[in-house]
Amino acid sequence: MELSPESLQRIEKLIPRYPTKRSAVLPLLHIIQEEIGYISKTSMEWVAKKLDLNPMQVYEVVTFYPMLKEEPVGRVQVKVCRTLSCALRGGYKVCETLQKELACPLNGKSEDGAFSIEFVECLASCGTAPVVMVDDVLHEEVTPDKAGDFAKELKSSSKQKA
Ligand code: FES
Structure with missing residues (x-):
């Protein structure tokens, strides 16, 4: 696993802030995901070694939190x-x-790597259902008849970012 010197420095500063090393597991995983985009088996082993844990203990954390x-x-x-x-x-x-519109399978990513789609449980905006979260932004009342246009907007804004 390759981490940037900045992330490694953040990790080194972060660990001593916790009363026990193992308490730093979640923040460390966040730093790794922020940089690499996901937590590979190698990353889990690296975190385990860093915090004197068994890799299985790190794996349990990764599988428990849906955002990892x-x-x-x-x-x-x-x-x-x-x-x-x-x-x-x-x-x-x-x-x-x-x-269909984003050419992206459920729980997978589009071939160009632009999108991934997944189902999630209640996003606490039931009064404005149906809702869709795009990165950290909540979109309300994305009804089936608006979904096609919504997908087109997503495609064009992702092209502008790329
Ligand atoms: S059911 Fe609560 S936000 Fe969808």
């Missing part, structure tokens, strides 16, 4: 709520349209 990814994700992460209010207002249809 074991596989590379797209540059833009699309999360579609599938809980009751959103499901009743067409969340599944919205997700289908987004997959």
